[in-house]
Amino acid sequence: MITAEELYGKLKDIQVGNPVCQFTPEHCEQLLPTIKKIEDLKREKNALILVHNYVAPQIFYSVADHTGDSYGLSKIAKESNADVIIFSAVRFMAETAKILNPEKTVLDPNPDGGCSLADGITAEDVVRLRKEFSDYTFVCYINTTAEVKAECDVCVTSSNVYAIIEKIPNDKIYFLPDRLMGENIIEHLKSKGVHKDIQLWDGSCYVHEEYQPESIDQVRRNYEGVEILVHPECSTAVVGKADYVGSTSQMLNHVRESKRDTFFLLTECGLTGVLQSEFPQKTFAGSCTLCKYMKSNSLEHILKVLENPEPDSVITLDPEVQRRALQCVERMFEYST
Ligand code: 13P
Numbered sequence: 487m488i489t490a491e492e493l494y495g496k497l498k499d500i501q502v503g504n505p506v507c508q509f510t511p512e513h514c515e516q517l518l519p520t521i522k523k524i525e526d527l528k529r530e531k532n533a534l535i536l537v538h539n540y541v542a543p544q545i546f547y548s549v550a551d552h553t554g555d556s557y558g559l560s561k562i563a564k565e566s567n568a569d570v571i572i573f574s575a576v577r578f579m580a581e582t583a584k585i586l587n588p589e590k591t592v593l594d595p596n597p598d599g600g601c602s603l604a605d606g607i608t609a610e611d612v613v614r615l616r617k618e619f620s621d622y623t624f625v626c627y628i629n630t631t632a633e634v635k636a637e638c639d640v641c642v643t644s645s646n647v648y649a650i651i652e653k654i655p656n657d658k659i660y661f662l663p664d665r666l667m668g669e670n671i672i673e674h675l676k677s678k679g680v681h682k683d684i685q686l687w688d689g690s691c692y693v694h695e696e697y698q699p700e701s702i703d704q705v706r707r708n709y710e711g712v713e714i715l716v717h718p719e720c721s722t723a724v725v726g727k728a729d730y731v732g733s734t735s736q737m738l739n740h741v742r743e744s745k746r747d748t749f750f751l752l753t754e755c756g757l758t759g760v761l762q763s764e765f766p767q768k769t770f771a772g773s774c775t776l777c778k779y780m781k782s783n784s785l786e787h788i789l790k791v792l793e794n795p796e797p798d799s800v801i802t803l804d805p806e807v808q809r810r811a812l813q814c815v816e817r818m819f820e821y822s823t
């Protein structure tokens with residue numbers, strides 16, 4: 487188990503401007519009893535805790551068995567031998583772990599873990615669209631409910647979306663629910679000289695849709711040699727001005743390998759915090775934005791779900807939805823090999 491000193495060592499460089507991210511040695515000391523209870527219960531129940539890159543750093547750096555992006559964590563969930571999986575992120579990620587592990591107990595400790603993308607389209611919407619676009623391959627972003635995945639052909643994440651859409655043998659693709667990511671797919675295919683008819687649903691991430699290309703111009707003026715990293719949920723205008731586009735883990739790996747020493751990230755604050763902690767000698771310029779859904783995770787919620795989960799925290803799926811959603815997610819893994 488991590489000590490208070492080690493935890494403070496991980497958290498002390500995180501200064502993303504939010505009170506939750508400003509830590510003192512005393513605060514780390516106060517977190518220890520809850521961390522210890524979680525670690526004990528985790529061992530007792532053979533539980534695995536998966537934590538997304540955006541989740542608060544005191545969770546990310548204490549009780550997580552694995553951290554990562556939605557693709558990496560899904561892969562770990564798929565390969566896990568644990569009896570219980572606790573997914574500290576948002577609802578659709580916990581649901582994806584259940585789709586991949588129907589026989590395991592999957593717990594969502596975050597009672598407010600929605601997502602503006604996943605909440606923006608229903609299975610009924612997809613059923614209706616499939617009638618209208620009957621010869622299209624339906625590709626859903628992982629940020630969708632299990633019911634929506636069950637109605638789609640292939641799931642993708644921000645780390646593999648471009649490569650999978652290129653590989654799909656059909657030239658007619660309906661991509662949902664993220665319109666901005668869909669527009670980035672269209673630009674990417676154009677740049678590769680690949681012609682496909684891409685139809686889009688009008689959903690968006692309420693965090694990433696706010697970023698404007700002008701902030702990139704300003705940062706380039708203020709920080710000579712800065713490297714701009716953005717998530718593909720941003721608009722094409724933002725992505726078009728960036729130096730690197732990728733999933734949260736891809737951005738982290740990119741910073742690790744980059745020769746530059748100043749970076750500007752247009753994504754959720756959690757990732758900026760992790761990077762500040764991992765690379766204290768590098769500079770991370772500018773602002774970031776909080777995702778209220780990811781930030782509603784807490785150590786107390788994780789402890790509660792291990793001690794005595796509320797019925798709503800135990801992921802249950804209709805068996806037919808689970809079976810059909812699994813096909814959709816499995817196709818992603820097939821395309822990714
Ligand atoms: P990643 O798969 O890149 O971690 O993204 C998930 C997400 O919700 C981004 O807003």
Ligand code: SF4
Pocket residue numbers: 576600601602603604629691692693694719754777778779780
């Ligand atoms: Fe959903 Fe956006 Fe939050 Fe990611 S950042 S979980 S896409 S609302």
